[in-house]
Amino acid sequence: MATFLYKLGRFAFRRRRLVALLWVALFALAGVAASSAPTAASSSFSIPGTEAQKAFDLLDERFPGTSVDGATARVVFKAPEGEKMTDPAHRAEVEKAVAALESGSDQVASVVDPYRAKAISRDGTIAYTQVSYKVSGMELAEKDREALTEAGEKAEGAGLTVEIGGDALQAAPETGASEVIGVGVAAVVLVITFGSLVAAGLPLLTAIIGVGIGVSTITALASTLDLGSTTATLATMIGLAVGIDYALFIVSRYRAELAEGRDHEEAAGRATGTAGSAVVFAGLTVVIALVGLAVVNIPMLSKMGFAAAGTVAIAVLIALTLIPALLGFAGRRVLGRKARKLTAQAGDKPNMGTRWARFVLRRPVAVLLAGVVGLGAVAVPAASLEMGLPDDGSQPTSTTQRKAYDLLSEGFGPGFNGPLLIVVDGDKAAADRTAKEIAGLDGVAAVTPATYNKAGDTAMITVIPEDRPSSTETEDLVHTIRETSGDNVHVTGATAMNIDFSQRMNDALVPYLALVVGLAFLLLMVVFRSVLVPLKAALGFLLSV
16 A cells, blocks of 8 residues: 555655646536536435334325425514504404415415414413415525515514414525635644644645535535535535545645655655555545445435535545645745754754653553543543434524524423424324323423314324423333334324434444444554454544544
């Protein structure tokens, strides 16, 4: 491996113009493909094998066209102090808002009139209307969200307090600002470390090219492979990190080889042959970890892992070929002015890293115990960790989603924000029996009448828990319903899906770690021809996790 990489580094150094041109051409080609590709929709989210997913699949089959997994929004109205939502003036404003919501977007499937549905709090001060959409929140266009907020703003202008919650306001995450900040911080650190703008710029430049090729390829294939709009986010984060890291390995080694008096081509070959070997195997371990996400058996996560792994592979190839080529253009400028003037004797003074390594070697037991005990202390809170996904109750208090969440809790109880959807695969008698049994369970605030499909062989029942969606009490209620009801009764909805997702992630943790650590252990055994080195690496990885 080292011999091959040594020859590859020398070849890239000699043919630097050709190598650089090939990577620039590939970068441009990926960019053209991405710009001409159709816009990616939100990736379809499913958790195969879970009860919540089985219920959604049954609803799609028995209630065609109802878009039960589409986005929802709750527009919450509150009357001014001393007034009620039943006052004629307020009712007129709400009815105008309902009409505006119905006509505001082609994606609206239904809008519930709060006065017909009796969606008004007992004290009459709070009311809400639920808007159901045909597509998921991430698939909604900006104009659809604007129509939603504009309807609320008009009612607010008439004196009502209006807040909007639900996943209809959930937009696809945007990349850009945070990545630019990260690159800027990395640039400052690299300049301080290297003392050379050229040496600092090479890892940044190649990392950006690698991420650009990877993300552009993902964008070009997103619609075809159903990668979704969030896949590129993970690829960007991982790609920038490893791209800078791997290039840094080789640039640092190249500088060391030049400092020892070797000519430029030989230094590039040796840097690629030695540090390049570390890059290859480090990249392989990252790829294993990302591809290992398939163990969780959630298609969206698997696709994100595969796409990010592809970006890592590109980062490895760039480090092994483009970096030596660019080093050929840079020459001794990667050393910085001070380093170029230093004599060979000046290199005898140990740097901070060398001094730290010597300290550790003098006191290995003390350092090991301090590290293990320190990390163990930091990890203590993990013993009481509760897995879960955020809802509107986790939003900042300044957001309209959180304000809507709090208003609904105030007017209808905390469990109103996380209704459970019960799907009964049976006739009216089975549905009535199920509704009666669930109504008698602890932790149930209300049970709505059943809604049947045209054939009358499937029913939907909405259950309102007493506690908030993310509470352990609501999770216990979901498990109780599933355990006490028959095989023909399924619990789903956003709250149940979040519980199943968290459980699936929790159950997959041990198999995932076993797979990743096991494969990395075998890989390191091949690299080092040793058992002790891979064992230390595996234990260190597990301790850090």
